[in-house]
Amino acid sequence: DKEPVTILVTGAAGQIGYALVPMIARGMVLGPNQPVILHMLETEAGFEALKGVKMELIDAAFPLLKGVVITTDVVEACKDVNIAVMVAGIPRKEGMERKDVMSRNVSIYKAQASALEEHAAADCKVLVVANPANTNALILKEFAPSIPEKNITCLTRLDHNRALGQISEKLNVHVSDVKNVIIWGNHSSTQYPDVNHATVATSNGQKNVRELVSDDYWLNNEFITTVQQRGGAIIKARKLSSALSAASAACDHIHDWVVGTPKGTWVSMGVYSDGSYGIQPGLIYSFPVTCDKGEWSIVQGLKIDELSREKLDKTAQELIEEKALAYSCL
């Protein structure tokens, strides 16, 4: 039997956590032959609910689930974890200043970074979901210097999947036939969903999305704003923010990172910038990446037109400002 992999989910009794842990326990992240142990962290206030989640995990009798640890102690939560999915955060509520929200999240990510650094497995892979996701990941990286920077990422796969979904709806094709959209930048409304390199598999081979969607106005306007503002549209409809799609995207992110991306396909991940595409190093920025043997690499050499260049820089600028705000909270 394979050794179990230990996966931490922080904020596990929240909306996304509740949708995510059964996906992990079912083998949707690491495959149907990989046993897992779940560590779930909550606040004191969330701990009663977390006990309920543990009861449900037991009741689901998942064959791959070899252990469940629930705790409010960040050290116990981080002990020997191989993969950490950081969902815990303080969302911005009406009347809260941006700086207040940032400051509370910075203190959470600083503390959790130290615990991961000291207690997680040396090659632990980290995915930050909680907002501001890119900047929380950056703080985590700063305060966990012994974790390789390549191991610290943030979630923009939901935005990527939303972009695939919009193209699939527009062209009335299966979503699995659409690939290689890109989300550049921040997981926020300044992100740039880019279809310039995206393709659709047709009976006549791969076609460019720009060739198939003849409506440039739609691609350059409505498509972009729909993807950027999809989170808000879900809140309006559900009175709650995206949860099942966010959990599913978190699964996809880790799955592809660990298992690899199919040949010729890339995905979007928030990763530490190395200066590719003129994005200054020192930001966690969403790029197109391919993954192989547990390592991502930024897809190189894509042509960036003038319109795209502006949008890549605009979302980078927002990340530079968020970084400054985060540092002012330390």
Ligand code: NAX
């Ligand atoms: P919830 O408020 O339902 O869940 C968050 C949970 O975290 C709560 O149960 C809370 O008790 C717990 N928590 C707070 N501080 C904690 C701490 N210090 N230690 C342990 N647990 C703690 O939010 P949910 O809807 O699940 O969303 C979670 C986060 O994901 C939010 O920050 C949200 O903004 C972010 N999102 C990110 C997305 C992305 O694509 N990157 C999309 C979905 C989502 O909006």
